[in-house]
Amino acid sequence: MDEAERLVELIPRLRRYARALVGDRAAADDLVQDTLERAWAKLHLYRRGTDLRAWLFTVMHNVHVNKVRATRATDPLEDEMPELAQRASQGDALMVRDLDRSISLLPAEQRSVLLLVTLEDMSYDEVARTLGIPIGTVMSRLSRARDKLRAMMLGVPASGKLKLVK
């Protein structure tokens, strides 16, 4: 199977990741479309035998970063997000409903790591290569993403070591 065919087979996975990454369905498909356009244009730069999935997700990551940069306003900055009000109650229905929103409130760089690990089941090493960051950064972002998501979804305080001392 050639790259083009494998690339097409990866489209549903790109869509899943994009949907979780940007939330909105139309915006997610726009991201996929822009990613595919870029990937077609750059396919000659892909090195045969290397991981096409990681390469494709790298393309998507770059496209996404450029888009976010162009519309800076809405993306929370790393570690500058105020603590969110904690929820008084919890339940499965609330959990599902709030998932989109909670993910959208994660800083973008933490969100990418969490989604690649959780949805794509990428190894930490693959995530590091895909996003072009050291593996230690992958681990710390993963840890912080989970901590924040848990705090938002379950109404528990973020774990001690990451919180400001009162």
Place this chain on the structure above:
Amino acid sequence: MSDEPQVTDSELQAYADGRLSEERSRAVEAWLAARPDDAERIAAYRRLGEELRRAYDPVLDEPLPDWLGSSRAPRPRWHRLARIAGWMTLGIALGVLAGWQLNDSRPFAASRGDLGTAMAHRAAVAHAVYSPEVRHPVEVGADQEAHLVAWLSKRLGTQLRAPKLEAVGYSLVGGRLLPGENGPVAHFMYQCNQGTRVTLYVRTDLGGNRETAFRYAREGSVGVFYWVDSKVGYAVSSADISKDALLNVANAAYQQLNPP
């Protein structure tokens, strides 16, 4: 705590993801057994992972949108070319429009300087912009013709009609609302079996009562027949058919829109 094996945060993450060796898993479990808060935290991480997959895995089974194509590779490339072509068309049209606005000495605008001529020009630009559209040629399709006509009539403040042009080989594709010089403009698109498109541009912002004869103008590759009846101006445009063929279509529209 110092007498226990150390467990790093990275190992806890890997444990939550089920990626530790059996040996390290057992060490982490022993470590967590003595720390219920951490155990609860790691359990929550796992639940969140399951929730994430449950929420987003269904996207994998969604049918692909048309533009993604379900199969062969070249489609996105066509799409890209189509998009570029669309922008180029728009750019050319805007350039033409800008040139016309900036340069009154151009014969087209200067010939009479009247509203009808200006309308013909705007109609030509609208035709050049929208008729090459593949994905979004119209805002409302012919399948909702009654709604389309009612909507545009309401916006233009006068009862409009989409003429039936089947007798001259064209059927309605649909229409859209456009900004005109002083207000909204209605734009109807027709297509023949070969895919050739003709557009009808209707404006009601001319003000006052006036009439013009049936006239012809040409802007680049777009030919336009236009006329003004009372306060309504009409222009029929096409880039792909001869002047005679366009006249035939325009006559059919004229007879329906301005019955004797």
